[in-house]
Amino acid sequence: MGWDIVGDAIDAIEKWFKGVLADGIVGCLENTVSTLNSTFNTKNQGIMKTLLQDRPDQFTGSTDENAETIWSGIETLTNNAIVPIGVFILVIVLMYELIQMVISGNNFRDFDTSIFIRWTIKSVCGILLVSNVFYITTNIFAFGSASVTDGLNTIFPDSGGSFLDSAELGSHLKSNLTKLDVGPLLVILILAFLIAIVTFIVLGAIIIVLASRMIEIFMYLSISPIPMATFMNRDWGDMGKNWLRNILALAFQGFFIVVALTIFKVLLGNVLTQMSNMGASALAANKVAASVTGSMAIMLGYILALIFTIFRSSNISKSAFAAH
Numbered sequence: 001m002g003w004d005i006v007g008d009a010i011d012a013i014e015k016w017f018k019g020v021l022a023d024g025i026v027g028c029l030e031n032t033v034s035t036l037n038s039t040f041n042t043k044n045q046g047i048m049k050t051l052l053q054d055r056p057d058q059f060t061g062s063t064d065e066n067a068e069t070i071w072s073g074i075e076t077l078t079n080n081a082i083v084p085i086g087v088f089i090l091v092i093v094l095m096y097e098l099i100q101m102v103i104s105g106n107n108f109r110d111f112d113t114s115i116f117i118r119w120t121i122k123s124v125c126g127i128l129l130v131s132n133v134f135y136i137t138t139n140i141f142a143f144g145s146a147s148v149t150d151g152l153n154t155i156f157p158d159s160g161g162s163f164l165d166s167a168e169l170g171s172h173l174k175s176n177l178t179k180l181d182v183g184p185l186l187v188i189l190i191l192a193f194l195i196a197i198v199t200f201i202v203l204g205a206i207i208i209v210l211a212s213r214m215i216e217i218f219m220y221l222s223i224s225p226i227p228m229a230t231f232m233n234r235d236w237g238d239m240g241k242n243w244l245r246n247i248l249a250l251a252f253q254g255f256f257i258v259v260a261l262t263i264f265k266v267l268l269g270n271v272l273t274q275m276s277n278m279g280a281s282a283l284a285a286n287k288v289a290a291s292v293t294g295s296m297a298i299m300l301g302y303i304l305a306l307i308f309t310i311f312r313s314s315n316i317s318k319s320a321f322a323a324h
Contacts, residue, residue, distance in 0.1 A: 014182070021185040022177035028192035029173075032199045033272070051210035052254050053149050055141040056217050057134075074218050075134055078225065086130050086225025093233045094123050100235075126232045129240075133224045137247060141217075144251030151258035155265055173275055177292070184289040191296040198303045205307050206257065213314070217250050245323035253317040260309045267302045271295050 050059070060067035101115040129136070177185065220243065231240030275295050318324065 015178070017182060018178050018180070018185060021182070021189050022174045025177060025185070025189050025192045026174050028189070028196045029272075032196050035199060035203070051207060051214065052152065052257070053145055055138060055145050056214070056221065057138050059214055061211075061214075070218060074222055078222050082223060083130070083225050086229045089226055090126050090130055090229035093230055093236055094119070094126060096236075097122060097233050122232045126229065129228045129231055130225050133228045134221070137221060137224065140247055141251045144254060147252065148254040148258055151255060151262070155258070155262050173292075180289050184293075188289070188292055188296065191293065191300065195296060195300050195303065198300060198307075202303055202307055202310070205310050209257070209310050209313060210254070213250060213253055220247060220250065242323060245321045246318065249314075249317040249321045249323045252321070253313050256313045256317050257310060260306060260313065264302060264306045268299060271299045271302070
């Protein structure tokens with residue numbers, strides 16, 4: 001009789017421990033989904049939204065509405081230190097352009113007075129570009145920010161759904177997980193814990209990439225009058241054109257990150273659906289262990305692939321706009 005009591009007690013403890021492990025596994029998965037949903041919801045005014053959607057003239061690096069923008073400091077620094085150099089280079093470029101126009105007509109034999117009209121037009125355009133480079137850049141980034149905002153509103157709606165849905169996951173999966181032995185449950189719990197950790201690493205990687213992107217933007221802006229001073233000359237214009245291509249690449253890098261998140265949303269959503277269906281089906285213990293472990297390994301692989309894609313988003317964007 002005493003032996004039966006001990007056996008029942010051991011069975012009860014084992015059942016309780018399996019329930020704890022199953023709750024831990026489901027909890028890690030649901031926490032991962034909840035973190036992604038709360039991070040990318042368009043109502044969330046956190047740092048992720050600031051880094052992804054704000055234009056350079058709006059960026060503060062803080063969620064405080066009264067925080068000072070970096071733009072004003074960069075604009076003052078550039079106007080005081082770089083604009084005079086840009087004007088000097090513009091004068092040199094315009095003089096070079098005039099000389100080239102004059103001597104290009106068969107060494108003065110085919111002299112055409114219309115070259116002065118063309119040179120005047122180029123001069124006016126060059127002056128306008130140098131003096132309005134910040135306004136030009138603001139409008140370029142307005143297009144990039146609009147594409148990012150529209151993309152986020154599409155895949156992370158404010159209402160009527162969320163990024164990922166784990167409502168059916170816990171109720172269906174837990175019952176099948178409790179069929180497993182303690183060993184397989186521990187392995188699956190470790191995988192679920194790794195997925196949760198790697199998800200935070202992904203969010204950190206996105207913040208690193210986006211923060212580096214904003215710093216790079218301000219670096220390009222600080223020197224902007226110099227490349228723009230060369231824009232109107234055929235021989236020197238490659239400097240300005242490449243600078244503009246890099247600005248376009250930086251403006252739309254956020255959109256490529258949104259594309260990566262869209263792909264990740266579908267891939268991860270398919271894995272969660274597979275696990276939910278798996279939990280709803282009555283499966284043998286060995287099949288449950290193999291299926292859940294395989295699904296989690298695939299999920300972990302997708303998350304790691306997203307990290308590499310996020311870090312490569314700058315190269316992808318620059319390649320799309322032929323920037324170097």
